[in-house]
Amino acid sequence: MSSERAAAVEPGSHPRLRESSSSSSPPMQLRIADHPVRDRVQRLVTLALSLLNEAQNLARDKAFTEASAQLRSFNIAEGIDFYKEVERFEIELIRLALDRTHGCQAKAARLLGIKPTTLNSKIKLMGIEY
Structure with missing residues (x-):
């Protein structure tokens, strides 16, 4: 049998998570004892934050394109x-x-x-x- 390690989930105040969260629920920080799992979760959090940032940039680029088209019309x-x-x-x-x-x-x-x-x-x- 494999031994499972518990992960404690606590409310956190990580500023990047708070800024990126669009829901009304408070952001969560994970405290994971297993290093490989913690590293994987951290990479996923970093990826999620970069995807949110990219989505915001795409929305701004779309607004810029629409405004440029309007200026040319x-x-x-x-x-x-x-x-x-x-x-x-x-x-x-x-x-x-x-x-x-x-x-x-x-x-x-x-x-x-x-x-x-x-x-x-x-x-x-x-x-x-x-």
């Missing part, structure tokens, strides 16, 4: 206000960059290929809220 036959369209496009790009960088202007500026001071002045000038 205007009828030039009816005539357009060029400067208004350029400003609208610029505002949307800035919002998307700020959203992608969680509001960090320095990272958003790097993503857009402009200086942080330029981005900051555009945000103030155009009244962009994020």
Whole structure:
């Protein structure tokens, strides 16, 4: 007969698990005595967290693609206000960059290929809220 080791399941306060959990139940931490099992469970937790992160990135990429398609969908036959369209496009790009960088202007500026001071002045000038 094989000897089985008990695994204690306790409520935990692991921050990565709490952030990623979409359910209302508290996240759980496992305390497992058997090292190979603990290592396997830890790898599964790491994999699950990376899959959740990838799903969030895909959702953001989908939103970016949809917003880009919307920006390109205007009828030039009816005539357009060029400067208004350029400003609208610029505002949307800035919002998307700020959203992608969680509001960090320095990272958003790097993503857009402009200086942080330029981005900051555009945000103030155009009244962009994020």
